[in-house]
Amino acid sequence: DCGPINDLFISEYIMGSGANDKAIEIYNGTGEDKDLGSYNLWKISNGGIWPEQELEFPDITLAAGDVFVVCRESAYETILAVCDDTTNSSVMNFNGNDAIGLAKDGVLIDAVGKAGEDPGDGWAVAGISDATEDHTLVRKTTVVGGNLNWDASAGTNSDDSEWIVYDIDKFSYLGIFDLVCPEGYTGYTGEDVYLGQTNIC
Helix, strand or coil: CCCCCCCEEEEEEECCCCCCCCCEEEEECCCCEEEEHHHEEEEECCCCCCCCCCECCCCECCHHHHHHEEEEEECCCCHHHHHHHEEECHHHCCCCCEEEEEEECEEEEECCCCCCCCCCCCCCCCCCCCCCCEEEECCCCCHHHHHHHHHHHCCCCCCCCCCEEEEECCCCCCCCCCCCCCCCCCCCCCCCCCCCCCCCC
């Protein structure tokens, strides 16, 4: 059994072939239920600064070990089947060069992409060009926290990246995230700092 992690983080990012086939999955591995009313999704476009746009989560409880999936209201039926919150918010109308962030009480705690940089069509992830455009990104199950250092999170190859990059319209991992305790990890103690560094062991 893996010890608790420090906070919620983005566990999956989907940009599918349809204009509405987009989803973000949030994982709660803290070991306790969390009130989602304290969290928001942020979006910035084409190299902007956090936050240009904001999506408030419903004031509900996310159980320990569970995920919360946000998707476009007209997403593909396979996405809708596991979606917890459907929305027409412009935050969920992201493209590959738009950064998506998870914030708590107005403070960014995790992100896909980064502020102040327009990557063209998308950011490279795990050595794959334009991976945030027309791909599914799944966080490795050995990641134990959010990461504000996008370069470290994205990595340069499949080994040092925090993400596994799948082809477009890969939806089968959405709605489930099973944290695997990394070797030597005993849980967040309040002293560990994961934000801004590589979180895979």
